[in-house]
Amino acid sequence: MGERALQLTVTMALSGLLFPPRPLPAQQFASVDSVVRQGIRKGLYPAAVVVVGRADTVLYARGYGHLTWSPTSAAPSPDSTLWDLASLTKVVATTGAVLRMVDAGTLALDAPVSRFLPRFAGGEKDRVTVRMLLDHTSGLPPYVPFYRLARSTDAAIGRLYDEPLVRAPGDSADYSDLNAMLLGLLIEQVAGRPLDQVVEAEVLLPLGLERTMYRPPAAIRKWIAPSGRYRGHAVRGEVNDQNAARLGGVSGHAGLFSTGHDLARFAQAWLRQGLGPRGRWVRAETMRLFLTPGPRSGTRLLGWDGPTLDAPPDDPSVFGTLFSHSVYGHTGWTGTELWVDPTRDLFLVFLTNRSYDPRTRRSLEKLKLVRARLSDAVLRAVPPLCDAEHLTSC
Numbered sequence: 001m002g003e004r005a006l007q008l009t010v011t012m013a014l015s016g017l018l019f020p021p022r023p024l025p026a027q028q029f030a031s032v033d034s035v036v037r038q039g040i041r042k043g044l045y046p047a048a049v050v051v052v053g054r055a056d057t058v059l060y061a062r063g064y065g066h067l068t069w070s071p072t073s074a075a076p077s078p079d080s081t082l083w084d085l086a087s088l089t090k091v092v093a094t095t096g097a098v099l100r101m102v103d104a105g106t107l108a109l110d111a112p113v114s115r116f117l118p119r120f121a122g123g124e125k126d127r128v129t130v131r132m133l134l135d136h137t138s139g140l141p142p143y144v145p146f147y148r149l150a151r152s153t154d155a156a157i158g159r160l161y162d163e164p165l166v167r168a169p170g171d172s173a174d175y176s177d178l179n180a181m182l183l184g185l186l187i188e189q190v191a192g193r194p195l196d197q198v199v200e201a202e203v204l205l206p207l208g209l210e211r212t213m214y215r216p217p218a219a220i221r222k223w224i225a226p227s228g229r230y231r232g233h234a235v236r237g238e239v240n241d242q243n244a245a246r247l248g249g250v251s252g253h254a255g256l257f258s259t260g261h262d263l264a265r266f267a268q269a270w271l272r273q274g275l276g277p278r279g280r281w282v283r284a285e286t287m288r289l290f291l292t293p294g295p296r297s298g299t300r301l302l303g304w305d306g307p308t309l310d311a312p313p314d315d316p317s318v319f320g321t322l323f324s325h326s327v328y329g330h331t332g333w334t335g336t337e338l339w340v341d342p343t344r345d346l347f348l349v350f351l352t353n354r355s356y357d358p359r360t361r362r363s364l365e366k367l368k369l370v371r372a373r374l375s376d377a378v379l380r381a382v383p384p385l386c387d388a389e390h391l392t393s394c
Helices: 003-014 026-041 088-104 123-127 130-134 153-162 177-191 195-207 218-223 242-246 260-271 284-290 363-381
Strands: 047-054 057-065 228-230 233-235 256-258 328-332 336-341 346-352
Touching (some): 026 363, 047 363, 088 130, 088 177, 088 284, 088 328, 153 177, 177 195, 260 336
Antiparallel strands (some): 047 057, 047 346
16 A cells, blocks of 8 residues: 555544444434434424544434424534534633644743733733633633624734733633633734634634634525524624624634534543544643633543532533543534543534524523433443453453
C-alpha cells in the first residue's frame, strides 16, 4: 500500500468512514426518546436532535418534532439541521482556538490579558490572565447589555474594554459572557486575523466540522432551526444573542451555528485526547491542562464546566445524577447542550430551539430538568465499559 493510500485509510478509519458506526438497538434508547418528546409535549421546544456516542462511534442519533410548531414544517436531522449554538460557541470556537494556540506555544495561559489587549488595562485589570478569562475568575460582571449601550461594533468593543471588575481577579468563579468576548478579541490579536477565520483554520478544518460556521449564508437558511420570532415570523440563521449581533455576528461568546453530527466529531476529539480525523489536533497533555480545575474556580474548567456534586433534587445538575466525576460540558441559552464523560468514553449532544417560541412559562428552568433526566436516561441506556483503560465497573 502506497503512503498516500495508507494515510487515506487511517483518516477514513478515524472519521468513521472506513469502519461504519456500531449503533446500539433503537429500543435501548426508548427512555431517551420519551424524555425528549416530553419536552415537546410540554411546549419547551418544537424540535430537537440527540446524538450519543463514544470516541470511535456514534451509538444513537435521532431528530424529534418539527422546526416550528407547525406539523407541516421540516423535521430536524442530526446531520443537516444547523442550530444557533449560543454559549456552546465558548467551548467549540473560543476554547478550541485558545487550546490550539496554547498547544502551539503562541499563547500562555498565565500571560496577562493586557499584554495582548492594551485597552484592557489599569488597576486590578493588569492582574487578569488568559486562564482567568477561561475559568471565569477574572472578576468581570456576568452580563452587560452592550447592544443597548452602543450603536456600533467599535463602540461596543470600547464599552467592553472599559467595563470595571466587580471582584478581585482570581478570587472566585462567576460565569460571564464578557470573558469569552475578550478572548475572541485576544485570539484575533494573537493570530492577526478575524475570529471566524482563526476558528475555521484552527478548529473546524482540522476536525472536519464541515457544517459549522459563523454567519451562515441565506442560501442554507431552510436547514437552520429558527431560534426566535420577529413580528410573527421565524428567525433563522441570525444570531439570537443581541450582544453578538452588535459585534457583527462573530464573537467569542456566541454566534456559531452547527449540527448534531459536527458537535459529535468535536466531542470525539476530546475523548481521543486530542486526536482528530486528520491526525493529532492537540497534545493530550495540553488537553488535560484545560480539564484541570483551578484552586478557586469551583466547577469551572478552562472553557468547560463540571457538575455540582451536591445539587438539590429540585435544581438538579444538567449532567443528571449518574455522572462520573470526570464529566464536563456546557449549555447554551437557545437550548443547546454538550457533555463528555471520559470515564465512560461517552458523549451526549442535545440540541433544541427552546428560544424560538416556547409554549410554556419559565422554559429555561424546565429545560434544565429535561436535560438532567435525559442525561440519566442516556447513562442508563449505554452499557458501561469493562476494559482496563476505564474505571467504570461492570
